[in-house]
Amino acid sequence: MTRKRRRLYAVLAGLVMLGIAAALVLTALRDSVVFFYSPSDLAGKPLAAGQRIRIGGLVAAGSVAKSPDGVATRFTVTDMKADIPVSYSGILPDLFREGQGVVVEGRLEPGGAFQASEVLAKHDENYMPPEVADALKRAGRWKHADEQPAK
């Protein structure tokens, strides 16, 4: 085996071992790498009282209610399997609307309601002009039936 061959194999072996090590570390840390849990993930998670977590899902259609003072908002985050009622007071992101993906950060209260201290909007990977979105909806080929385009 020439020296070049030996160095080639050393580099390849090093990369394979690094890959395995990274995969093991990331698998072990999976719970800290995820940015949020879905409402149905949450059912099986033992949580310390008052632990800060993030949950993500869609804002359930027809669930958004503003309090009379206009600051507090109540809505339901759903992943179509489980729902969590959320209350939040503060400024909502522009993309926040019913049917939109959101990530809320805060604490789960004893009654099962979620008190959010931050609401982030999550958008999907689809990009299209507004006319195309309207045409798809008219043709009934819209994937997110309850989602409204931003005004």
Add this chain to the structure above:
Amino acid sequence: MHRFANPSRFLRAANAVLPWCAGLTVLLLAAGLYFALLGSPPDYQQGETVRIMYIHVPSAWMALFVYGCMAAASASALIWRHPLADLIAKSAAPIGAGFTLICLLTGSLWGKPMWGAWWVWDARLTSVLVLFFLYLGYIALVNAFDDPVRGYRAAGILALVGVVNLPIIKFSVDWWNTLHQPASVMRLDGPAIHPAMLWPLLLMAGGFMLFFVTVLILRVRGEIAAAKVRNLQLSLARG
């Protein structure tokens, strides 16, 4: 490949393509910017803010691509001892770091209006920040030794170790829940982006790619000249 490891042969080829690359960079970036800023529709959901994409996405692609080039060059320098490969890796690093910084900054500017946060510690954003630090670490290490060969060896190994981050960045949005969206263009079932927005994006990506090639040729030329000067000085000092 091995043929171009010879610096003078590389210089002949590089000097021949340089004006074409520079000219095409200007043309593609001019056309791309026109379509990105004026000649493309707003997004149904994000409105005019979507125009940040035409800078953010190509710079993110280039951040990964340049790192891949740098790691491949470092590997061929470590394995086959091509002297030119070290110069290419060293010349590519600051360009890649620049693309990564543009990607992080434009992403932050995009995140505030759309998500409601300048920065979040999700897997995609964090792994790209790690990529930026890998670039900075490479640049620091390659310049840290009096003997350039030792710098190339140490930095080359760091570049190879960092390769493990590239698939993590690419697949972070599929492996874990992230706030960052999944891939819109490079996905198995075809782009999820309307052609009226995809074409300007690809024009910009082409412009960024040729910009990289142009600047890389200029920087490698400078490194070859610097190496010649160093050798001359050494032989003069020896008398």
